[in-house]
Amino acid sequence: xxxxxxxxxxxxxxxxxxxxxxxxxxxxxxxxxxxxxxxxxxxxxxxxxxxxxxxxxxxxxxxxxxxxxxxxxxxxxxxxxxxxxxxxxxxxxxxxxxxxxxxxxxxxxxxxxxxxxxxxxxxxxxxxxxxxxxxxxxxxxxxxxxxxxxxxxxxxxxxxxxxxxxxxxxxxxxxxxxxxxxxxxxxxxxxxxxxxxxxxxxxxxxxxxxxxxxxxxxxxxxxxxxxxxxxxxxxxxxxxxxxxxxxxxxxxxxxxxxxxxxxxxxxxxxxxxxxxxxxxxxxxxxxxxxxxxxxxxxxxxxxxxxxxxxxxxxxxxxxxxxxxxxxxxxxxxxxxxxxxxxxxxxxxxxxxxxxxxxxxxxxxxxxxxxxxxxxxxxxxxxxxxxxxxxxxxxxxxxxxxxxxxxxxxxxxxxxxxxxxxxxxxxxxxxxxxxxxxxxxxxxxxxxxxxxxxxxxxxxxxxxxxxxxxxxxxxxxxxxxxxxxxxxxxxxxxxxxxxxxxxxxxxxxxxxxxxxxxxxxxxxxxxxxxxxxxxxxxxxxxxxxxxxxxxxxxxxxxxxxxxxxxxxxxxxxxxxxxxxxxxxxxxxxxxxxxxxxxxxxxxxxxxxxxxxxxxxxxxxxxxxxxx
Amino acid sequence: xxxxxxxxxxxxxxxxxxxxxxxxxxxxxxxxxxxxxxxxxxxxxxxxxxxxxxxxxxxxxxxxxxxxxxxxxxxxxxxxxxxxxxxxxxxxxxxxxxxxxxxxxxxxxxxxxxxxxxxxxxxxxxxxxxxxxxxxxxxxxxxxxxxxxxxxxxxxxxxxxxxxxxxxxxxxxxxxxxxxxxxxxxxxxxxxxxxxxxx
Numbered sequence: 001x002x003x004x005x006x007x008x009x010x011x012x013x014x015x016x017x018x019x020x021x022x023x024x025x026x027x028x029x030x031x032x033x034x035x036x037x038x039x040x041x042x043x044x045x046x047x048x049x050x051x052x053x054x055x056x057x058x059x060x061x062x063x064x065x066x067x068x069x070x071x072x073x074x075x076x077x078x079x080x081x082x083x084x085x086x087x088x089x090x091x092x093x094x095x096x097x098x099x100x101x102x103x104x105x106x107x108x109x110x111x112x113x114x115x116x117x118x119x120x121x122x123x124x125x126x127x128x129x130x131x132x133x134x135x136x137x138x139x140x141x142x143x144x145x146x147x148x149x150x151x152x153x154x155x156x157x158x159x160x161x162x163x164x165x166x167x168x169x170x171x172x173x174x175x176x177x178x179x180x181x182x183x184x185x186x187x188x189x190x191x192x193x194x195x196x197x198x199x200x201x202x203x204x205x206x207x208x209x210x211x212x213x214x215x216x217x218x219x220x221x222x223x224x225x226x227x228x229x230x231x232x233x234x235x236x237x238x239x240x241x242x243x244x245x246x247x248x249x250x251x252x253x254x255x256x257x258x259x260x261x262x263x264x265x266x267x268x269x270x271x272x273x274x275x276x277x278x279x280x281x282x283x284x285x286x287x288x289x290x291x292x293x294x295x296x297x298x299x300x301x302x303x304x305x306x307x308x309x310x311x312x313x314x315x316x317x318x319x320x321x322x323x324x325x326x327x328x329x330x331x332x333x334x335x336x337x338x339x340x341x342x343x344x345x346x347x348x349x350x351x352x353x354x355x356x357x358x359x360x361x362x363x364x365x366x367x368x369x370x371x372x373x374x375x376x377x378x379x380x381x382x383x384x385x386x387x388x389x390x391x392x393x394x395x396x397x398x399x400x401x402x403x404x405x406x407x408x409x410x411x412x413x414x415x416x417x418x419x420x421x422x423x424x425x426x427x428x429x430x431x432x433x434x435x436x437x438x439x440x441x442x443x444x445x446x447x448x449x450x451x452x453x454x455x456x457x458x459x460x461x462x463x464x465x466x467x468x469x470x471x472x473x474x475x476x477x478x479x480x481x482x483x484x485x486x487x488x489x490x491x492x493x494x495x496x497x498x499x500x501x502x503x504x505x506x507x508x509x510x511x512x513x514x515x516x517x518x519x520x521x522x523x524x525x526x527x528x529x530x531x532x533x534x535x536x537x538x539x540x541x542x543x544x545x546x547x548x549x550x551x552x553x554x555x556x557x558x559x560x561x562x563x564x565x566x567x568x569x570x571x572x573x574x575x576x577x578x579x580x581x582x583x584x585x586x587x588x589x590x591x592x593x594x595x596x597x598x599x600x601x602x603x604x605x606x607x608x609x610x611x612x613x614x615x616x617x618x619x620x621x622x623x624x625x626x
Numbered sequence: 627x628x629x630x631x632x633x634x635x636x637x638x639x640x641x642x643x644x645x646x647x648x649x650x651x652x653x654x655x656x657x658x659x660x661x662x663x664x665x666x667x668x669x670x671x672x673x674x675x676x677x678x679x680x681x682x683x684x685x686x687x688x689x690x691x692x693x694x695x696x697x698x699x700x701x702x703x704x705x706x707x708x709x710x711x712x713x714x715x716x717x718x719x720x721x722x723x724x725x726x727x728x729x730x731x732x733x734x735x736x737x738x739x740x741x742x743x744x745x746x747x748x749x750x751x752x753x754x755x756x757x758x759x760x761x762x763x764x765x766x767x768x769x770x771x772x773x774x775x776x777x778x779x780x781x782x783x784x785x786x787x788x789x790x791x792x793x794x795x796x797x798x799x800x801x802x803x804x805x806x807x808x809x810x811x812x813x814x815x816x817x818x819x820x821x822x823x824x825x
Binding site: 110111114175178179180182183184186187188191213214216217218220221224225228232233234235236238239241242243244246247250251254544545546547548549554556557565566567568569570603607610611614616620622623624625 | 627628629630631632633634635636640641642643645646649650652653656657659660661664667668671672677678680682749750751752753754755756759760767770771774775778782787788789790791792795
């Protein structure tokens, strides 16, 4: 065997995924975890989409009796909660978990066991939420779950307890993933990849992860207070003894507004990656786009009260948050101009991935414009809690998040699987979704103007909302068909898909330097990076180092700003403990729906699982360099 | 660059775990900051609308919480000095300091327990009472976690696992102790001291 073959053999052995079902539960490799995240969140996306379809069926005609009011409440609550907490965040974090290490030229995320833990937490939380719907005890006070409606006095069943505990539980997963994305991006970039040479998608994930770290604690505190008020009897939200209902709204929207940008920024990162590749030119205004992302990340923390314009808070505060809300259009606009300029000055090749990104620009601009409208206090007071707002946020979230993410899935599918998705089916997928989406959601603007409130399970014929609702429902089914074509495409590609080489799009970033799909060790040698678009440079990439051991999981550590080589570290291997810990944590949170003692008991189980996790395996070496 | 001879034993900023524990601390600090912001929010809302005089009842004694500051500072110091000793390869001495840290921290828990038993209000009396109970219990849980973690670290040091080079676990545990100590100070100040001021 040649030295290179020996090296490959050793790396394969060091980075092996254990076989069998138990082995599957022990895998910590980031590409596996990333794919699990993406697949699971897509499944939750389709399940929540089915709930949307049921709502549209119910609302297609006046005084329809397909679902009753109580079930309708549970359906729209789970639809919204799942789309935000079980699709948007995990999908972008899954993409990040898969792509970031490949894009920055390292072999795994910083805390591989934490990746596995956060996935299982997400899975358990998601299954619990949908399971509660089957048992008809799902949350039923809307995805933002306002008190006092959500307090024990007005919501007697276990529904809201499921919300309060499961949301906090799922946030653990999002927070864990955020920390490891930050550390990986800051400390594990390939030597030479300074911050200025970091791909724009990685920037978007970095900003998103920081936003998660500072935004999520808001909803964690809020839902902990709510769970305690309901389960233990504290009085944080009881206005008769010093609590306050609006406190919940502040805590929720402190998280809830940045949340929109948490989902949007990685999507913008996808667009900023895909458009240049298919325009055969570097991104126009890379620095401006990156700075806009950072600006959006910061400004998004100053907008939350625009969800509360009608709650009677002082006009001065309304004015401040109104201005801040309009201000975020500036960095968003800069990004859009940079994308248009890239398209304008490039030679676009209209692949499915690029179509999704262009569709995104159009739909998102509409959503952005209605956003500027509702940022104005007088306008918002007229349209608050009407279907106008439903239309607005679906344009922003489907246009701003789902479209680019599907673009990203088409773009990176060859990397994930080694096969190219079918372009003809892809284009059908895109056009059906684009048309179906607009037919479904544009009429909702008008319904809002006609006074139709959100969250009603039916309406009288005399209101004359029937025809537009029917049109909207027809659009929703075209949209559903469009998404079903995606599933057909996956199946078709699995059996008959064209094989993709390592770099089928001739793209410029490092993930395309690895094989498709990548080996567990990702790169035979960690490359030295000297450019923002390393694969478009004339010179071939060269190994950054020699002497990394191949018989264990070694990675390179570099300096935060300069990307200068700093150290070599060893990553941990496969283990079952993350699963055990996620189950113990799940028992603590989900058990506390029934009794606080579950939390106390599980605390010690959590400790045992963490101890097992960090237990050093024997034989121990010297513990020092000899 | 040839990295073959480079050390792989890192217990500082060169190891991802150091950054990981910082991430956890930033998250938990944000949680506490939001709790404390909520406390002041309710105080302001209640005062400005004359709904309830803050804190709305008797103020708890600061004796036990103040003693606990001293005990917690000892825990932080013992872990810090333990780290100094472990860098001189005095692992057994570190082990005994870890034991001392655990014992003193148990004292913190005991005093906290006594204090909670003797609070002049129950957690459902008013919002202020809810804050005192929840934040004090939240910190109780952290001290308990610190004790359990340090007990394991101490056991490993007696077993000879830690050396002057391999002591990442010790550093991580120590940093977390600093956080447990440091986080108590603003919580103490806000929930026990600020209600005593009449603004």
